[in-house]
Amino acid sequence: MALARLNLTDFRNHAELEIRPEAQFIALHGSNGAGKTNILEAVSLLVPGRGLRRAAMSDMPRTEGKGGFTIVAEVGGNVIGTGVSAEQPERRKVRVNESNATINSLADWLSVIWLTPAMDRLFADGAAVRRRFLDRLVLALDPSHAPLSNRYEKAMQQRNRLLSGTMPPDPLWLDALEAQMAESGRAIQAARHAVVEALAAQLRNTSSGPFAKPRIALVEKLPTLDGDFAAEWRKGRRRDAAAGRTLVGPHRADLNVMHSASGQVAAQCSTGEQKALLLSLILAHAAIVSTQRDRSPILLLDEVAAHLDPSRRSSLFSLLEETGAQVWMTGTEPQLFRGIGSSAQLLPVGEFSTPAP
Numbered sequence: 001m002a003l004a005r006l007n008l009t010d011f012r013n014h015a016e017l018e019i020r021p022e023a024q025f026i027a028l029h030g031s032n033g034a035g036k037t038n039i040l041e042a043v044s045l046l047v048p049g050r051g052l053r054r055a056a057m058s059d060m061p062r063t064e065g066k067g068g069f070t071i072v073a074e075v076g077g078n079v080i081g082t083g084v085s086a087e088q089p090e091r092r093k094v095r096v097n098e099s100n101a102t103i104n105s106l107a108d109w110l111s112v113i114w115l116t117p118a119m120d121r122l123f124a125d126g127a128a129v130r131r132r133f134l135d136r137l138v139l140a141l142d143p144s145h146a147p148l149s150n151r152y153e154k155a156m157q158q159r160n161r162l163l164s165g166t167m168p169p170d171p172l173w174l175d176a177l178e179a180q181m182a183e184s185g186r187a188i189q190a191a192r193h194a195v196v197e198a199l200a201a202q203l204r205n206t207s208s209g210p211f212a213k214p215r216i217a218l219v220e221k222l223p224t225l226d227g228d229f230a231a232e233w234r235k236g237r238r239r240d241a242a243a244g245r246t247l248v249g250p251h252r253a254d255l256n257v258m259h260s261a262s263g264q265v266a267a268q269c270s271t272g273e274q275k276a277l278l279l280s281l282i283l284a285h286a287a288i289v290s291t292q293r294d295r296s297p298i299l300l301l302d303e304v305a306a307h308l309d310p311s312r313r314s315s316l317f318s319l320l321e322e323t324g325a326q327v328w329m330t331g332t333e334p335q336l337f338r339g340i341g342s343s344a345q346l347l348p349v350g351e352f353s354t355p356a357p
Contacts, residue, residue: 001075001076001109001110001111001295001296001298002021002024002075002296002298002326003021003043003046003073003074003075003298003326004020004021004073004074004075004076005018005019005020005021005072005073005074006018006019006020006021006039006042006043006071006072006073007070007071007072007073008039008042008069008070008071009069009070009072009083010061010062010063010067010068010069010070011038011042011060011061011062011069011070011071011083012035012038012041012042012060012062012069013033013035013038013062014035014038014039014062015062017039019039019347021326021345022345023342023343023344023345024321024324024325024326024327024343024344025317025320025321025327025329025337025340025343025344025345026326026327026328026329026344026345026347027329027330027331027334027336027337027340027344027345027346027347028040028328028329028330028331028347028349029330029331029332029333029334029336029337029346029347029348029349030332030348030349030350031332031350032332034349034350035349035350036302036330036331036349037052037116037302037330039328039330039349040052040114040116040300040302040328040330041053041055041060042071043073043112043298043300043328044112044114044300045071045082046071046073046080046082046106046109046110046112047106047107047110047111047112047139047140048103048104048106048107048139048146049136049139049146052114052116052300052302053118056090057084057089057090057091057092058084058089058090060084061084061086061089067086068083068084068085068086068089069083069084070082070083071083075109075110076109078096078097078109079096079097079098080094080095080096080097080101080106080109080110081094081095081096082094082095082103082106094106096109103146104143104146104147104150105143107139107140107143107145107146108143110297110298111139111140111141111289111293111295111297111298112140112297112298112299112300113136113137113140113282113285113286113297113298113299113300114299114300114301114302115278115279115282115299115300115301115302115304116300116302116303117302117303119133119278120271120274120275122274122278123257123265123266123267123269123274123277124267127252127253127254127255130254130255130257131251131253131254131255133255134192134195134196134218134253134255135149135192137195137199137281137285138191138192138195140285140289140293140297141194141195141198141288141289141292141293142191142194142195144187144191145188145191148184148187148188148191149184149188151180151184152180152181152184152185152188152250152251153251155177155178155180155181155184156177156181156246156249156251158177159174159177159178159181159233159240159246160240160244160245160246162174162177163237163240163241164241164244174234174237175230175234178229178230178233178234179230181229181230181233181249182228182229182230182233185229185249185250186229188250189220189250189253192218192250192253193218195288196216196217196218196255198288198292199216199281199284199285199288200215200216200217202284202285202287202288203215203216203260203280203281203284206284206287209315209318209319210276210311210312210315211276211277211279211280211283211312211315211316211319212259212260212261212269212273212276212277212280213259213260213261213277213280214257214258214259214260214266214277214280214281215257215258215259215260216255216256216257216258216281217255217256218253218254218255218256219253219254219255219256220250220252220253220254221247221248221249221252221253222248223248229248229249232248233246233248233249236248257277257281259273259277272307275304275307279304279316282299283319283320283323285297286299286320286323286325287323289325290323290324290325296323296324296325296326297323297325298325298326298327298328299320299323299325299326299327299328300328301327301328301329301330302329302330303330303331304316304329305329305331305336305337306331306332306336310339313336313339314339317339317340321340321343334346334348
């Protein structure tokens with residue numbers, strides 16, 4: 001599904017903005033600071049999570065936390081929206097067709113994945129960053145992944161608080177929390193494995209053109225007691241209390257990525273190769289979403305074209321076109337998008353948006 005309309009009110013530097021996409025590629029161009037990435041961030045908030053910047057809600061209103069903001073989009077004849085009020089700037093609200101809805105329900109309407117310059121450090125940063133990236137890929141295919149992850153995290157946080165308290169925790173309460181974590185954790189594991197296996201198969205069976213092809217695997221810290229997380233957590237309560245955190249579980253998983261041709265781990269590849277590996281992953285994922293969910297995702301690509309030579313840029317546009325995805329791209333110059341042709345809608349951001357005073 002693609003956005004037929006996007007309206008922003010008091011979001012970041014945009015007082016009022018309306019975009020009506022008329023092509024597969026929406027190419028946002030303008031000078032630095034015009035608000036191009038802000039538009040991509042708004043689209044990224046139309047799915048569960050904290051958006052592509054992972055910013056606090058109170059940082060997003062145009063009046064720097066003193067007001068609210070709204071993001072409204074039309075998708076397949078339905079209207080979905082999110083935002084915060086001036087009275088509750090950290091409490092994000094969601095509405096679908098004029099009715100209140102949950103944040104997690106947004107995953108039923110859209111699949112969105114993004115690539116930003118900040119993600120250039122995906123392979124060099126810690127496992128938590130790669131795990132969040134993988135979970136976004138999972139969520140785009142499985143809307144139940146968000147509530148399962150929230151349930152697991154809340155139960156784990158409660159367990160950690162009990163173990164770190166001054167009074168001895170109630171063993172029965174810990175048993176209940178660990179059983180809840182185990183139930184959610186098994187489903188999280190299964191969903192991650194399914195996506196990694198589907199991505200690996202897609203990458204093996206398709207050509208990524210001039211872009212490096214990755215080989216991926218899910219790395220997990222599994223329980224030693226016959227694969228039983230609940231039993232492992234029960235046995236490790238004293239150890240986890242001393243550490244101040246739960247040391248084993250799905251929250252410790254990592255995504256291992258290697259350059260299939262050279263055999264190098266992604267962290268040791270050049271910056272250009274790492275960007276190519278990411279692009280290959282996102283293209284493969286878009287193809288899987290189109291097949292499994294019978295709808296194409298929305299891709300948000302921030303400043304991607306500027307880092308590619310004309311030949312690779314043209315190849316990327318062709319590969320993106322094949323996915324059928326609605327693609328939102330940013331760049332400082334409209335010339336960066338010349339290779340797209342009639343499939344592109346060029347929008348000069350500084351000219352059609354209302355900036356902050």
